[in-house]
Amino acid sequence: MRVDLVTLFPELFETFLRTSFVGRAMTGGQLEVRLRSPREFGLGRHKSVDDTPYGGGSGMVMRVDVLVACMEALDAEAAAEGKPRARRILLTPQGKPFAQPIASTLSTEPAIMLICGRYEGFDERVRSFVDEELSLGDFVMTGGEVAAMAVIEATVRLIPGVLGNLExxxxxxxxxxxxxxxxxxxxxxxxxxxxxxxxxxxxxxxxxxxxxxxxxxxxxxxxxxxxxxxxxxxxxxxx
Incomplete structure (x- = not known):
């Protein structure tokens, strides 16, 4: 299984991906993870990935052009290597509640892409470029990275061969x-x-x-x- 991660903070995943059964799955070849920061596709000298919201309001909103460029770059790299396109999953409080049946379904996918937000959220148009939206629960965090880790852990452990006893x-x-x-x-x-x-x-x-x-x-x-x-x-x- 391949997991593509779109995150402004790829360093948050370094220890997580080396630890416990997730780390063993990486070493054993059952799991491949690719991390890509939208900052690589940011605009201007400061590689900006966000902007002020139309209509006013507090905070900053992540730009649709930057995020879509990041997602499409990951897909293009996979296609060039003959690998399948990832199922794109937006992690947002407005998504469907993540539950065990969803983890079970995702564990059968050859590839998923987890898109982690920051700031005040995403430009609404980002939703048109994803396949699914998931929420970890009825609460708000400052970013989607912890939610992505939860989805990875719940999903990867269901892949045959990852746990010693799948039963x-x-x-x-x-x-x-x-x-x-x-x-x-x-x-x-x-x-x-x-x-x-x-x-x-x-x-x-x-x-x-x-x-x-x-x-x-x-x-x-x-x-x-x-x-x-x-x-x-x-x-x-x-x-």
């Missing part, structure tokens, strides 16, 4: 069942008066599975009942 992703929170994960325990068996549930030491795998399923349902009902509503309306949940 573990099926039972975790927001996995195939759409539920929160059941409680997990490890040694010691007792800590400050709290013991590990006996069923987990019983050796009866059927009982363990039933206990975990029940606890997943109860935890989801208590903490995220909206997930159960979504699960009931999902085509996968229907017989």
């Amino acid at each position: 573990s992703t099926h039972e975790e929170s927001h996995g195939e069942e759409g539920l929160l994960e059941y409680p997990q325990y490890t040694r010691p068996a007792e800590f400050r008066g709290v013991t590990v549930p006996e069923v987990l030491s019983s050796g009866n795998h059927a009982h363990v599975a039933a206990w975990r399923k029940q606890l997943s349902l109860e935890r989801t009902q208590a903490r995220r009942p909206d997930l159960l509503d979504r699960r009931e309306t999902s085509p996968k949940s229907k017989p």
